[in-house]
């Protein structure tokens with residue numbers, strides 16, 4: 001089924017070697033196994049200075065023909081998506097490849113009827129229902145560029161993203177069910193659209209039946225639009241022919257500045273990479289049921305709920321709810337119910353479920369599980385072993401997959417059952433991935449048992465091509481720190497066996513429950529609150545979330561009711577970014593440690609937030625050394 005699926009450690013080593021000495025030949029051999037309307041003229045064109053990266057230039061394809069059309073003959077009646085609703089007693093849905101093809105074509109025609117054309121940007125703000133996958137694929141079908149925004153972001157965040165991408169249409173739901181909550185998506189969109197004149201149309205899918213306001217001339221119901229297409233006799237929707245380097249989607253992600261950037265992925269390289277990494281990392285076998293617990297609002301959902309599995313003809317399970325609803329046994333019930341073979345989840349979920357003990361795990365039939373995966377943040381050894389022993393019952397390999405929104409797919413990981421695993425380690429790079437460690441001066445750190453900043457020295461097909469509307473920002477962010485290298489922003493060690501262990505971000509980016517949040521963004525939001533003079537935000541180790549958010553805040557008037565002011569600040573952050581960015585701790589201070597030139601010494605604040613009061617370094621050169629003592633005393 002997958003001629004490029006690696007079957008032994010020797011095959012891995014050979015493939016790796018081949019991918020380094022002849023990257024173009026290596027990837028061309030893999031790309032051969034996809035459906036191209038026209039083959040590429042040139043496999044790779046690159047330079048990390050401009051930067052300019054093109055894979056399979058001149059190749060013509062449509063990713064949905066690879067995810068849908070080409071499977072119809074052999075897999076038409078196979079489940080493409082199994083959907084499990086938020087409430088365990090609501091009926092689940094099974095969507096075969098033929099159903100999915102029909103629904104995508106149908107909705108693609110809806111988009112066309114609503115004026116969407118190739119190259120237009122479409123914002124998608126929906127809960128985890130099959131229509132979300134259908135909407136993204138329908139965009140891809142007609143060459144529209146989707147920008148999915150996670151349901152936990154605020155109206156302001158959505159507006160920023162819509163404006164940046166100049167979206168002309170929004171697809172949303174009346175609301176979304178997530179655990180005990182009912183999120184009023186359409187109402188959030190209504191607030192967002194006040195500042196978005198480019199949006200001419202909103203398509204609203206019914207899910208929660210939450211009352212919504214429908215603006216005449218702008219808002220239409222998904223179901224009505226589908227009926228319209230049905231009265232036209234449900235014509236097929238031929239796939240738009242795309243260039244390999246045409247944009248497929250934009251996904252916004254946080255960096256060290258206040259403004260999230262639109263990471264751009266293109267059609268050809270992304271498809272090949274998402275598929276190759278899916279098929280290999282999880283060693284997917286035809287017929288297996290694969291369950292990734294991420295949300296399609298994040299890159300993990302794009303690559304490993306939708307495009308990777310579907311391009312491989314796999315059965316992908318999509319879950320609307322959360323692991324703790326109605327109780328902490330929900331994931332295990334789902335594994336049991338659908339005989340799940342592969343489970344891909346996040347360390348934060350594992351740690352949170354560990355907290356409930358083995359009660360919710362006992363008596364669940366997990367015998368169908370064959371492979372486990374982890375993604376999004378470093379997995380601590382305790383969580384790794386708990387996952388291995390209690391969920392995998394000691395017989396399932398765990399793949400600790402390191403990658404990023406920018407990389408499009410998995411980069412460093414064990415290959416399930418094929419290459420070695422080691423708790424806490426992402427271990428070895430996949431074929432085609434060339435990691436390199438450098439010191440602060442950009443000098444390569446060679447040999448084993450070393451640490452450094454993680455860079456990648458050669459392009460891979462899944463890498464981002466630009467940041468939307470701002471190529472210079474793309475260059476600055478990823479290629480200017482170390483000349484000739486892609487800088488990941490992560491710190492990393494390489495052990496005596498040459499295995500990689502990612503130690504966390506070295507820039508001002510936090511990873512809270514696997515969600516990526518910029519400290520500058522949170523500071524900007526806090527500073528919006530009336531009465532706040534200045535703030536500094538750092539991360540600190542958090543038992544379940546991995547990192548928690550610690551805010552040091554200088555406020556004008558808070559002494560009369562500090563607790564209320566804290567709540568107001570949380571409310572402000574929720575409004576500006578979304579509930580996911582709310583600080584765990586807010587400490588009011590009278591000043592911040594600054595250098596004489598006025599730069600905040602975050603290193604000191606980080607140490608204090610971690611509770612490490614010794615070795616704060618030399619504080620005598622600070623503008624106001626005394627402030628450090630005050631901050632230490634007030635630590636929460």
Ligand code: WT7
Nearest residue numbers: 375376377378400401402403404405502505516
């Ligand atoms: C950052 C990327 C990759 C999809 C989800 C997150 C951290 C990711 C691991 C891992 C240690 C990890 C890194 C990376 N990260 N996976 N297996 N071990 N750290 O995507 O939001 O773009 O975040 O997540 O710090 O840079 P993202």
